[in-house]
Amino acid sequence: MKLISMRLAALLLAVAVMAWAQSSKNDDRIYDEVRLKLTGDVSVNGGAIEVDVKDGAVVLKGRVRTEKARLKAEKLAHKVKGVKSVNNQLKVDTNAP
Numbered sequence: 001m002k003l004i005s006m007r008l009a010a011l012l013l014a015v016a017v018m019a020w021a022q023s024s025k026n027d028d029r030i031y032d033e034v035r036l037k038l039t040g041d042v043s044v045n046g047g048a049i050e051v052d053v054k055d056g057a058v059v060l061k062g063r064v065r066t067e068k069a070r071l072k073a074e075k076l077a078h079k080v081k082g083v084k085s086v087n088n089q090l091k092v093d094t095n096a097p
Helices: 002-040 067-078
Strands: 050-054 057-064 085-092
Touching: 002 050, 002 067, 057 067, 067 085
Parallel strands: 057 085
Antiparallel strands: 050 057
């Protein structure tokens, strides 16, 4: 019985590690794709935007020049496959890069 419990615990641990690794890999892909979309859009000019991703939830931080750019950045992030939510913390600053 003790051996079965140890094997079950080891199996559960292995499944948890694999799930964590897959989640981390997916977050890395989402990060890369969001960054590409933001930097590739001339109206957003997203090179200075910080992007954080945790379990498919994206957080955008930094400054953009217009409200239109702020909203466009959020829309672009939402379009990436696997994004569950976008927390848009971007600030409008006409002096932004």
